[in-house]
Amino acid sequence: MKIFCADLEGVFIPEIWIAVARKTGIDELKLTTRDISDYDELMTKRLSLMAEHGLTIHDIQSVIAEMDPLEGALDTLQWIRERAQIIILSDTFEEFARPMMKKLEFPTLLCHNLTIDGKGRITGYNIRQQEQKKQAVRALQGLNYEVVAFGDSYNDTGMLLQADKGFLFSPPDNVAADFPRLPVAKDYNDLKHMIDSCL
Amino acid sequence: MKIFCADLEGVFIPEIWIAVARKTGIDELKLTTRDISDYDELMTKRLSLMAEHGLTIHDIQSVIAEMDPLEGALDTLQWIRERAQIIILSDTFEEFARPMMKKLEFPTLLCHNLTIDGKGRITGYNIRQQEQKKQAVRALQGLNYEVVAFGDSYNDTGMLLQADKGFLFSPPDNVAADFPRLPVAKDYNDLKHMIDSCL
Numbered sequence: 225m226k227i228f229c230a231d232l233e234g235v236f237i238p239e240i241w242i243a244v245a246r247k248t249g250i251d252e253l254k255l256t257t258r259d260i261s262d263y264d265e266l267m268t269k270r271l272s273l274m275a276e277h278g279l280t281i282h283d284i285q286s287v288i289a290e291m292d293p294l295e296g297a298l299d300t301l302q303w304i305r306e307r308a309q310i311i312i313l314s315d316t317f318e319e320f321a322r323p324m325m326k327k328l329e330f331p332t333l334l335c336h337n338l339t340i341d342g343k344g345r346i347t348g349y350n351i352r353q354q355e356q357k358k359q360a361v362r363a364l365q366g367l368n369y370e371v372v373a374f375g376d377s378y379n380d381t382g383m384l385l386q387a388d389k390g391f392l393f394s395p396p397d398n399v400a401a402d403f404p405r406l407p408v409a410k411d412y413n414d415l416k417h418m419i420d421s422c423l
Numbered sequence: 424m425k426i427f428c429a430d431l432e433g434v435f436i437p438e439i440w441i442a443v444a445r446k447t448g449i450d451e452l453k454l455t456t457r458d459i460s461d462y463d464e465l466m467t468k469r470l471s472l473m474a475e476h477g478l479t480i481h482d483i484q485s486v487i488a489e490m491d492p493l494e495g496a497l498d499t500l501q502w503i504r505e506r507a508q509i510i511i512l513s514d515t516f517e518e519f520a521r522p523m524m525k526k527l528e529f530p531t532l533l534c535h536n537l538t539i540d541g542k543g544r545i546t547g548y549n550i551r552q553q554e555q556k557k558q559a560v561r562a563l564q565g566l567n568y569e570v571v572a573f574g575d576s577y578n579d580t581g582m583l584l585q586a587d588k589g590f591l592f593s594p595p596d597n598v599a600a601d602f603p604r605l606p607v608a609k610d611y612n613d614l615k616h617m618i619d620s621c622l
Contacts, residue, residue, distance in 0.1 A: 330504040332531040363562040
């Protein structure tokens with residue numbers, strides 16, 4: 225039996241931190257895993273920038289609540305869910321993702337969570353597991369699933385290479401160049417064709 | 424981080440085979456895991472009864488398409504999905520479940536599948552993995568999730584005992600009597616209270 229695993233940001237929703245950077249005017253918040261492949265380094269930088277500018281979880285959530293899924297994302301996800309099981313594997317945090325997951329009609333999301341103090345300040349982040357995307361793919365394979373995975377960034381390549389079939393979705397040039405053996409789906413039409421060919 | 428695992432039939436939807444038995448008038452199809460705890464024995468019996476009466480997958484699907492989720496099931500499931508991740512673990516088959524999953528707005532379902540010939544006759548069933556519910560709970564624990572599981576039948580008790588917290592939902596008397604140490608949620612209100620106390 226087949227199961228699909230997909231990244232969230234850059235695949236079904238915009239990059240959350242880029243939206244936050246635009247809204248707050250803090251340019252350095254625009255960096256993503258596309259730019260810095262070490263996630264711990266990236267998150268530590270983000271949290272110190274937030275503290276420096278006095279931003280709370282509520283500020284971030286109000287930005288996220290105004291965001292919409294990428295154009296065509298909900299239809300594509302529904303198209304997949306009518307045909308197969310899909311689990312979203314993301315290095316985002318439950319507290320950030322929830323308003324967006326509602327707009328995507330609550331597909332299952334495995335990710336991380338935050339430590340937030342009484343004043344709404346994000347005092348830390350809890351990585352549920354190192355290489356969680358790859359570990360989740362491996363766990364599903366241990367349940368006798370054949371896993372098909374897709375994502376756009378450096379933090380997806382572990383799961384894409386662990387999966388029985390992995391491909392990039394709309395990746396930036398540097399990611400595609402660094403992993404030339406991974407097939408590329410340019411858009412949702414491509415994605416549907418690739419999924420159809422797996423079913 | 425917490426994640427919920429739930430059974431499907433008897434928890435969110437009626438027992439599919441009981442509905443099929445009623446529609447077809449084949450009384451022996453009413454037996455479920457509540458009556459025969461050995462699932463292989465039960466399924467072999469069901470398939471031989473279907474062959475004997477000339478029933479195809481299309482006959483079963485037309486019965487299932489007329490079924491509705493249990494009263495309050497969709498609201499309860501949405502209530503859970505707004506608060507936490509939930510995965511449905513069921514010993515049903517993809518081909519049977521799909522019309523019901525649509526009515527439940529496509530929560531993730533891990534189950535089994537069928538072998539169907541060109542004439543729609545079910546020629547076999549494929550158990551993805553023995554003790555798949557318990558194995559799925561164990562896999563999620565391996566991903567550093569604390570698992571809370573609930574179900575109503577004998578085939579759920581493996582996952583309920585493996586979970587960090589397990590309880591029965593609206594079980595028949597014999598199941599509750601055989602597992603006196605498992606807490607019992609009688610209805611969706613009870614269920615919500617128990618879930619709230621876990622979050």
